[in-house]
Amino acid sequence: MDESKTHLSGTIPHSRPLIGRTEASAVANILQSGQIAQGSEVHRFEDDFVRYLGGGYAAAVSSGTAALHLVLAAMGIGEGDEVVMPSFVCTALLNAVNYVGGVPVLADIDPASYNLSPSDVEKRLSPRTKAIIAPHMFGGAVDMKSLSKFGIPMIEDCAQSVGGDYRGRPLGTIGAASIFSFYATKVITSGEGGMVYSSDKGLIDRVRDLRDYDGRQDYKVRFNYKMTDVQAAIARVQLSKLEAFIERRRNIALQYFDELTAFKLKLPEQKKGHIYYRFLIQPEANIEMVLRAMTAEGVGIARPVNKPLHRYLGTEGFPETEMAWERTLSVPIYPSLTDNQVQTILKILTKSL
Ligand SMILES: *Cc1c(COP(=O)(O)O)cnc(C)c1O
Numbered sequence: 001m002d003e004s005k006t007h008l009s010g011t012i013p014h015s016r017p018l019i020g021r022t023e024a025s026a027v028a029n030i031l032q033s034g035q036i037a038q039g040s041e042v043h044r045f046e047d048d049f050v051r052y053l054g055g056g057y058a059a060a061v062s063s064g065t066a067a068l069h070l071v072l073a074a075m076g077i078g079e080g081d082e083v084v085m086p087s088f089v090c091t092a093l094l095n096a097v098n099y100v101g102g103v104p105v106l107a108d109i110d111p112a113s114y115n116l117s118p119s120d121v122e123k124r125l126s127p128r129t130k131a132i133i134a135p136h137m138f139g140g141a142v143d144m145k146s147l148s149k150f151g152i153p154m155i156e157d158c159a160q161s162v163g164g165d166y167r168g169r170p171l172g173t174i175g176a177a178s179i180f181s182f183y184a185t186k187v188i189t190s191g192e193g194g195m196v197y198s199s200d201k202g203l204i205d206r207v208r209d210l211r212d213y214d215g216r217q218d219y220k221v222r223f224n225y226k227m228t229d230v231q232a233a234i235a236r237v238q239l240s241k242l243e244a245f246i247e248r249r250r251n252i253a254l255q256y257f258d259e260l261t262a263f264k265l266k267l268p269e270q271k272k273g274h275i276y277y278r279f280l281i282q283p284e285a286n287i288e289m290v291l292r293a294m295t296a297e298g299v300g301i302a303r304p305v306n307k308p309l310h311r312y313l314g315t316e317g318f319p320e321t322e323m324a325w326e327r328t329l330s331v332p333i334y335p336s337l338t339d340n341q342v343q344t345i346l347k348i349l350t351k352s353l
Contacts, residue, residue, distance in 0.1 A: 012345060014300030015185040018245070018336040019234070026233040033229075038212070041229035045236050049195060052239060053170050057204035058197045060232060061211050064159045064181025066225035067194035068096035071155055071177050072131070074196075074206035077102050081130040084152075086116045086137075087310040087321040093133050093157065094309050105129070106310050108318045113269055114138060114280065114304075114328075117320065118146035125150060136161035136171050138304060138330075139187075139249070139277030140269060144174050155179065159194075162187050163246045165273035172197050182231070187245065187277055188238035190231035248335040249276045252342055256331070259346045263353055266327075278304055279333040283353055287329050293352035294331075299345055304330040 030041060038060075046058045061067050077083060079101040085093045087106040097104040108120040115137050132150070134142045135157035144166055147154060154175035158164075162180050164171045172178035177200070182193030196207045213222040227235075253268070253276040260267055266282035268274070283290050294301040308321045331345060 011298040012300060012332055012337070012341050014302045014330070014332055015334055016336055017184055017189045018241075018334070019189075020237075023234045023237045026237050027230055030229050030233045036230050037228050038226040039229045041232040041236070042227050045227070045232040045239070046195075048236055048239055049197070052242070053173055053197060056173065056197060056199045057201050058195055059204050059207040059211065060227040060235075061194045061196065061207075061225045062227055063192050063225075064157075064179055064183065064186075064194040065092045065096060066211070066223070067179035067181070067196045068092060068133070068155070068157070069099045070207045070210050070223070070225060071179055071196050071198075071203075072096055072100045072102065073210055074203050075131060075153065075155075075177070077130050080128065082126060082128045083131045083133060084116075084121055084124055084129060085133040085309075086135065087308045087318045088114060088305050088324055089135055089137065089157075089309065090305065091309065091312065092159075093135070094312070097133075102130070103128070104309075106313070106315070106318065108320045109324060110143070111320045111324060113140055113142070114324055115140065115142035116147065118143050118149075121147065122150065125152070131155055131176075133157055134175065135159065136164060136166075138268070138280060139164055139275040140271060141166035141171060141273060148174075153177075159183075159186060160277040161275060163242045164275040167273075171273075173199070176200070177203055182235050182238070187275065188235065188242055190227070190235035190238065193227050193231045193235055245335045246275045249333060250274075252276070252333050252337060253279055255339070255342050256333070256346070259350065263350065265353065276333055278330045280304055280328050280330055281349075282324075282327045283329070285353060287327060290329060290349070290352045294345075294348055297348045299348055300332055302330050304328055 049058045082103045083097045084105045088109045110117040131153045133155045156175040156178035158172045159181035177198040180195040182190040211225040264284045310318045
C-alpha cells in the first residue's frame with residue numbers, strides 16, 4: 001500500500017485496547033512497591049474476578065494458552081485422550097491439547113452463531129472423548145444446553161466473551177471449568193495474561209500448583225506460567241471498566257445493525273448476553289473486494305479466524321466452517337471507537353457492498 005496516502009478517516013485499526021491513566025498509576029504503584037512478579041496484586045485480581053463471576057475459584061496465569069494447557073493437565077487429560085473443539089478457532093486450542101499429548105478432534109460450527117454445532121459434536125464423540133473445549137466465539141454463547149447432554153466435561157473458552165451471559169448465567173460458570181485471555185486485542189487486557197476459573201476448588205488448587213515450579217519439596221513436571229503483579233494491576237483496572245466496555249460495544253453494534261439491516265448481508269445473531277467482541281458480516285459480494293475497499297480507506301477489516309484448524313491439518317468434512325471462513329469479515333468494534341469513526345466505517349462499508 002502507498003505509505004504516503006492520507007486516508008479521509010485517518011486509520012482505524014481492527015482492534016485497539018482502551019488503556020487510561022488509572023492503569024498507568026496502578027502500574028506505577030506496583031513498580032514503586034518493588035514486588036513486580038506474582039504477588040498480592042495477582043491474588044487481588046483473582047479475588048476481584050471470582051467476585052465478578054459471583055463465586056467460585058480462579059487462578060491467574062500468563063496467557064489464555066497457558067490457562068488451556070493447565071486446565072487440561074489439571075483435569076488429568078493426557079496421552080491418547082480425545083478432546084473435541086471447533087475447527088473455526090485459533091490454533092491456541094490445538095496447541096494446548098498437543099502439549100498434554102491429547103488427540104484433538106475437530107467439529108463443525110452452527111452457521112448462525114459460528115459456534116460449535118452440538119449435532120456435529122455428537123458425531124465426533126467416542127469412548128476416548130475426555131473433554132469438549134467449547135469457545136463462546138466473537139462474544140456470543142455456544143449452545144451449552146445441547147452440549148451438556150453428552151455428559152462430557154466441558155471447558156468453556158471465554159477468551160472472547162468475558163462478561164457475556166447464557167440464559168442469565170455468566171459465561172465461564174456453566175462448564176466444569178473455564179479459561180479467559182487478557183491478550184492486547186481481547187475484551188479486557190493486561191498485555192498478555194489468562195485465567196482458569198472453576199467452582200471446583202481442587203481443580204484450581206492443581207492449576208495453582210502447576211503454574212509455579214519454585215520452592216517445592218517434591219519434584220514433578222511443573223511450569224512457569226505465572227501472571228505478574230504489573231499485569232494484574234492493569235487487569236484489575238480493566239475489569240472494573242468491563243461493564244462500561246460492554247455497554248459501549250453493544251451501542252456500536254446497535255449502530256451497525258440499524259444501518260446494515262437494509263443491505264443484503266448476513267449479520268451477527270442479536271441475542272441477549274452477546275457482548276459483540278467481534279461484529280461479523282457476510283457480504284453477498286466477493287469479500288476480497290470489500291476487504292480491499294476498506295483497507296484502501298484505512299479501515300482495519302479482517303477475517304475473524306486466520307485459518308480454520310482443519311485447513312492447517314489438511315483434513316476435510318467441515319462445510320459450515322469452510323463457508324464461514326470464505327465469506328465472513330470482521331469490522332472494527334471496540335470501546336475506544338468514536339461515533340464518528342463508526343459512521344465513517346459504515347459509509348465506506350456500505351459503498352463497497
Ligand atoms: C485469544 C484466544 C485464545 C488464546 O489466548 P492467548 O492469551 O492469546 O494465549 C484461546 N481461545 C480463544 C477463543 C481466543 O480467542
